[in-house]
Amino acid sequence: MREYFTFKDLNLSDEILHALNKMGAVTPTTVQREAIPLLMKDECLIAKAPTGTGKTFAFSIPILEYLDMSSKDIQALILCPTRELALQIASEIKKLARYIEHFNVVAVIGGQSIKLQAERLAKHPQVVVATPGRLIDLHEKHLIDIRHIYTLVLDEADEMLRMGFIKNVQDIIKITPKDKQMALFSATMPREVLNITWSFMQGAKEIDVMPKAEDRPKIDEFYVEVAQKDKALTIIRLVKENGFNKAIVFCNTKTTTTEVYEVLKSAGLKCGCLQGDMGQGARNRMMDGFHHGKFNILIATDVVARGIDVDDVDAVFNYDIPKDNEFYLHRIGRTARAGKTGKAYSLVSYLDKPRMGEIIRYTGASPELLVLE
Numbered sequence: 056m057r058e059y060f061t062f063k064d065l066n067l068s069d070e071i072l073h074a075l076n077k078m079g080a081v082t083p084t085t086v087q088r089e090a091i092p093l094l095m096k097d098e099c100l101i102a103k104a105p106t107g108t109g110k111t112f113a114f115s116i117p118i119l120e121y122l123d124m125s126s127k128d129i130q131a132l133i134l135c136p137t138r139e140l141a142l143q144i145a146s147e148i149k150k151l152a153r154y155i156e157h158f159n160v161v162a163v164i165g166g167q168s169i170k171l172q173a174e175r176l177a178k179h180p181q182v183v184v185a186t187p188g189r190l191i192d193l194h195e196k197h198l199i200d201i202r203h204i205y206t207l208v209l210d211e212a213d214e215m216l217r218m219g220f221i222k223n224v225q226d227i228i229k230i231t232p233k234d235k236q237m238a239l240f241s242a243t244m245p246r247e248v249l250n251i252t253w254s255f256m257q258g259a260k261e262i263d264v265m266p267k268a269e270d271r272p273k274i275d276e277f278y279v280e281v282a283q284k285d286k287a288l289t290i291i292r293l294v295k296e297n298g299f300n301k302a303i304v305f306c307n308t309k310t311t312t313t314e315v316y317e318v319l320k321s322a323g324l325k326c327g328c329l330q331g332d333m334g335q336g337a338r339n340r341m342m343d344g345f346h347h348g349k350f351n352i353l354i355a356t357d358v359v360a361r362g363i364d365v366d367d368v369d370a371v372f373n374y375d376i377p378k379d380n381e382f383y384l385h386r387i388g389r390t391a392r393a394g395k396t397g398k399a400y401s402l403v404s405y406l407d408k409p410r411m412g413e414i415i416r417y418t419g420a421s422p423e424l425l426v427l428e
């Protein structure tokens with residue numbers, strides 16, 4: 056008998072197993088091993104799980120296993136906080152469903168033409184991934200019918216509610232059938248999230264996934280004490296000395312991203328810039344360019360800190376120390392995805408020191424002091 060547990064032990068269909076295999080996934084992560092059987096038994100689920108633990112497969116696989124291909128209704132709705140995340144989830148689902156004939160998933164997100172989304176919805180997707188604001192828009196215009204869904208997933212619920220989507224999320228829950236299956240995934244459980252679970256998810260099963268050694272991203276964390284004005288030069292030096300191929304530099308403001316971009320570019324590094332003011336088309340092109348290695352360094356604000364999964368990011372730099380403690384974890388979680396290793400550098404100026412101290416106390420992080428000669 057095999058001693059280790061694989062996706063085969065979860066009684067999945069050949070189509071899904073085949074797709075997982077093609078994606079290089081053999082062993083389920085903890086959240087997948089615990090959530091998939093519960094969701095396949097039609098239970099409602101509240102799952103607390105940190106980033107990078109494989110939540111997307113955990114909710115997508117049971118949805119795909121229970122599709123009714125003879126129905127024209129939308130059967131599953133996945134809500135998530137940002138457009139990038141919605142596109143990413145839709146693309147993972149597409150890959151998982153590559154052997155399911157006539158399967159169709161649509162992302163409903165702000166910043167894209169409503170007309171185009173309405174046309175896609177008219178083709179009867181079985182699964183919709185949406186940001187809450189745009190979904191409500193389409194619902195009010197009668198361009199989407201979510202009254203017959205079977206499963207509702209709230210992904211990154213803490214972030215979604217923190218971004219001010221509480222009312223939208225509550226409205227969506229009320230439009231969908233009372234007896235639907237509901238699954239909520241969240242890295243933290245703040246009051247807003249608990250309110251949702253108390254109001255709408257009585258009797259749900261709960262799982263709490265601690266980042267266990269094998270799941271926890273293997274990130275080497277460093278902090279570098281450096282004068283504010285030398286931060287960009289320090290990044291250039293670290294990138295060159297370590298030969299990083301894919302790195303993300305996080306800044307707190309749009310203006311800083313542009314400044315840092317200019318300095319890195321003039322040092323001969325290939326970089327791109329991503330921030331919330333850019334149109335959706337430009338944001339997607341930028342993510343694609345980074346994904347496909349058209350440039351090596353992405354300079355970004357926190358719009359990309361959460362949920363985005365680009366393979367093989369070997370380093371994350373905090374040019375600015377994040378204002379929100381948890382963002383430290385989300386930012387550094389962009390590297391070392393899926394069991395790979397990665398490095399995270401925080402550039403700490405004299406004025407940043409107290410803030411960094413708070414982050415260390417709050418997150419329990421223990422970055423090592425890196426002294427550059």
Ligand code: ADP
Nearest residue numbers: 080082083084106107108109110111112364393
């Ligand atoms: P989370 O939503 O918890 O932050 P994701 O679902 O985005 O994490 O998964 C992170 C990465 O790990 C993705 O690239 C995904 O394809 C990969 N992954 C997920 N589960 C597995 C697995 N069981 N085996 C290998 N890779 C996996």
Ligand code: MG
Nearest residue numbers: 110111210362
């Ligand atoms: Mg996720």
